[in-house]
Amino acid sequence: MTGRILVPHDGTEMSDRALSKATEFASALGAEMVIVHIVDSRFVPPSATLGFISDRTSLESAKAELVRILKSGAEQMLKKKIDDVRKKGVRVDFVLGVGSPADEIVKVARSVKAGMIVIGSRQLKGGNQLKALGSVARKVSETAHCPVMIIR
Template structure:
């Protein structure tokens, strides 16, 4: 029985498709939903690298401001999606965090006792074969709960 579904959402159409599919399952199984957005900290320069930059204070301030802006936009997006789903009678909440997306998704699924992860994936082409996007691949390989990938 599925009682809690985790839906990672990065703001893309593929994530919207996964959210629609998860909503169908939640209605049918009377399950709760958690939608999660992880701001990818990997594109931020590591602190050790900042030591080689003369204007370190300015760069740290810019990094903090960029995360604040991304967090604000993501929270607005999540609140809109949550409101729409709540209106259909489903219990849903959201989590917004900063880190490595795949690692944080798996950690949140474990800590929230999620029975199912439903996520979208870009289809990457590798010399004539199809491959999952790196986040979906890593989540599907490391999560304790089943992972449904929606394309």
């Protein structure tokens, strides 16, 4: 392990669990952490986008504005979490990205030279659901260059 742990965080309880576990590892190993939040720009809901459109505003500029707002909200959400990690003596940075979450997480992991990814995953229940098929955690675990720990 290179001493850098990547933790994708989307604001969910499962992400908080992954962040807690990664903080434990980083503290014990003397590793750095990088928290990443990806705004999924592929699925901007039309109803949300329409609220930003005026006669002179294009759909693309409305989408860009919505992504900017989502990134700003993510940054605010992560500030407290970053402060909490730093209080535990762990060096931590964060990265905000836009795109397909699994693909972007893997790209960020490579770019920051992460030695490990700790990611939360919700457990799908029910007989008709395909458990975790298509999930971000599954795709990250299949395409990452480093070990991936999935927290449930």
